[in-house]
Amino acid sequence: MRDEVKKNRLTSFHPSSLRPHPFVCVPVCESRAIDLREAIARASEIADIIELRLDFLPGDELFKALRNLPSLINASARPLIVTLRSREQGGQREMDDNTRIIFWVEHFLYGKPHINYADIELDLVLLFQKREKAEGKAMLDWERVICSQHYFAGVPDNLSEIYDQMSETPARILKIAVQAEDITDCITIFRLLEHAREEGREMIAVAMGDAGVMTRILAPSRGAFLTYGSFDETQQSAPGQVSARELRDVYRVHKLNQDTEIVGLVGSPVMHSLSPHIHNAAFEALRVNAVYIPFEVRNINEFMRRMSNPRTREMTWPLRGLSVTAPHKLSVMNHLDWIEPSAQEIGAVNTIVIEDGVLRGYNTDAPALLVPLRARGLNLIEARC
Incomplete structure (x- = not known):
């Protein structure tokens, strides 16, 4: 019965199956092995898939946890991604390469069935691929491999070459995560996703x-x-995780599409x-296919040129309008x-409407202040604030 449940969990994530909506993955980042089972059960209530971050477990x-790993995975109501990431790779645990290799040999390689998905860093993926060729036989089930690479110091200049190297591996899913210094770094992520989609590759791409x-x-x-979405603020596995x-x-990520x-x-x-x-509550109530997002923008000039202005922007997306707050109301x-x-006359814009390739600016701050006061009969002629 457990095997049948596990088979059904995996089938729903196979590339040939129809995906009814995007997947939200909730990382489990416990520091005690005894808490893992309950944490997985809690995450299952809101997750489509769960990431078990074993590198958050210190010492013994x-x-x-490893002694009970098969039973933990089999008891989960959702598929599990198993991750053991060294601190050097952006994880939480100090370990050398031999420790990483031994872990995957003991728990995933050579036909071991219990891990649903294995998040393995690119360096080990290349090593296992090389050993497979040398031994002339399969070492691992590449259909269950997520080949990952993380960059916590910004976006590397050779990211396209890194993607090409990853795409040449047999791993079914590719994952690239970079640290965004400004919002324009997101352009690279969306380009990667577009490129992967054109090549028919499954990909996870994140700007942290x-x-x-x-x-x-x-x-x-x-x-x-x-x-990726955290269970709560204490369970974030990467910077900026919602x-x-x-x-x-x-x-409402399960309802968003290309036309949103x-x-x-x-x-x-x-x-x-x-x-x-x-x-977003208003959009949902009115059944409007739209989403309102916080845009953390340091360089307003680059954001407007590279992402907002339809005549110069470097990505195709249905950007319809912007609210503007400090410190950009004047410079925008x-x-x-x-x-x-x-x-x-006020010298500030807080609302931008983008329509037919034209950017129009308005200030709604003044009416928002004045209309209620006038409604109370206050005389505001020559008033100063």
């Missing part, structure tokens, strides 16, 4: 950090195999804003085709 806690949040929300609608509940309930109109808040910082909760005016006279 890892070996306690607050500047990369849009990739976590939009990547599944651009063909990503999954997106909670799984927010991905589902606020951003995109709007958002431009500023720095913006992650504290309640605007996504307000606007240089990039607009038309500005309403009152906004010109």
Whole structure:
């Protein structure tokens, strides 16, 4: 019976099966082996797939978990991705390459069936591929391999070459994660997803950090195999990780598609804003196919040129409009085709509408303040604030 359940879990994730919606993956990042079973059960309530981050287990806690690994996986209601990442690779545990190799040999290679998916870093994937050729026989089930590479110091200049190297491996799924220094770093991620889709490759692509949040929300609608969402703030496995509940309930990632109109808040910082909760709730209530995203923007000039202006932007996406907050309300005016006279007089724009290739700027701050006061009969002539 367990084998049948496991077979059904895996079939739903096979590339030949129809995927009804994007997948949200919830990492389990416990520090005690005894807590893993309950944590997996909790994650199953909101996850489509779960990542078991074994590198979060310190000292002997890892070996306690490994003794029960098959039963943990078999008891899960969702497929599990098993990850054991060294600190050098961006993980939480100090270990040398031999330890990493021994782990996969003992728990995944040579036909061991219990791991649903194995997230294996590129260096080991290349090593196992080389050994397979030398031995002349299969060492592992490549259909269950996620070949991953992580960059926590920004976007490497040779990222396209790295993708090519990964795509030449037999791994079914490719994963690249980079640290976004500014929002324009997300362009590279969306290009990778487009390239992988054109080549028929399954891929996970993430820009980490607050500047990369849009990739976590939009990547599944651009063909990503999954997106990561934490169970809560204490269980984040990477910078800028949005909670799984927010991905589902606020951003509605399971409903987003290529036609979803995109709007958002431009500023720095913006992650504290309640605007996504307000606007996305309105879209859901009115059944509007749109999503409102926080855009953490440091360089407004590059964002407007490379991502916003339909005549110069470097990515194809249905960006419909922007809310603008500090510190960009003044500097953004240089990039607009038309500005309403009152906004010109005020010297600030907080709303941009993009329509027919034209960017129009407005200021709604003043009416939002004045209309309620006038409604109370206050005389505001020559008033100063």
